[in-house]
Amino acid sequence: MPMDIDLSLLAPVLQKHEGRGDALITILQEIQEVYSYLPEEALNRLSREARIPMSRIYAVVTFYTQFYLKPRGRNIIRVCRGTACHVRGGSLILDAVERELGITDGETTPDLEYSLETVACIGACALAPAMVVNENTYGKMTPSEAAKIVSRKEKKEQKVE
Numbered sequence: 001m002p003m004d005i006d007l008s009l010l011a012p013v014l015q016k017h018e019g020r021g022d023a024l025i026t027i028l029q030e031i032q033e034v035y036s037y038l039p040e041e042a043l044n045r046l047s048r049e050a051r052i053p054m055s056r057i058y059a060v061v062t063f064y065t066q067f068y069l070k071p072r073g074r075n076i077i078r079v080c081r082g083t084a085c086h087v088r089g090g091s092l093i094l095d096a097v098e099r100e101l102g103i104t105d106g107e108t109t110p111d112l113e114y115s116l117e118t119v120a121c122i123g124a125c126a127l128a129p130a131m132v133v134n135e136n137t138y139g140k141m142t143p144s145e146a147a148k149i150v151s152r153k154e155k156k157e158q159k160v161e
């Protein structure tokens with residue numbers, strides 16, 4: 001999905017660090033703060049202006065899980081696939097959420113409303129199966145409850161009221 005990126009937003013970040021390659025992680029974090037992810041065009045510009053090879057930039061970006069190369073949704077849904085959740089039907093929760101949103105693990109809805117991720121454990125094993133929507137943890141989920149929580153239909157209806 002091609003998106004127009006406003007590269008002028010990048011200038012303050014590059015100026016601040018004056019192309020210091022040793023600050024690469026910090027620069028990438030700041031670029032991600034600006035765009036919510038790391039657009040390829042922004043990384044190309046960083047590479048040119050700071051004279052950092054793209055191979056080095058990508059090595060860092062792909063090493064750290066904090067960096068995202070694709071746009072992320074305004075709402076982040078994390079379904080737990082840890083052992084406790086798995087044995088209590090975590091995969092059914094994931095199926096239900098995937099069906100409801102029409103995306104699979106690691107994807108974002110085209111309207112950038114939701115991103116779906118799976119995580120190893122969210123530290124709520126006693127509440128398995130569990131999932132997190134933004135900052136809110138939901139435990140002892142059933143597939144229908146999980147689908148309801150992420151349901152777009154319901155949210156639209158709520159807005160109309």
Ligand code: FES
Nearest residue numbers: 080082085124125
């Ligand atoms: S395994 Fe799911 S919360 Fe720990």
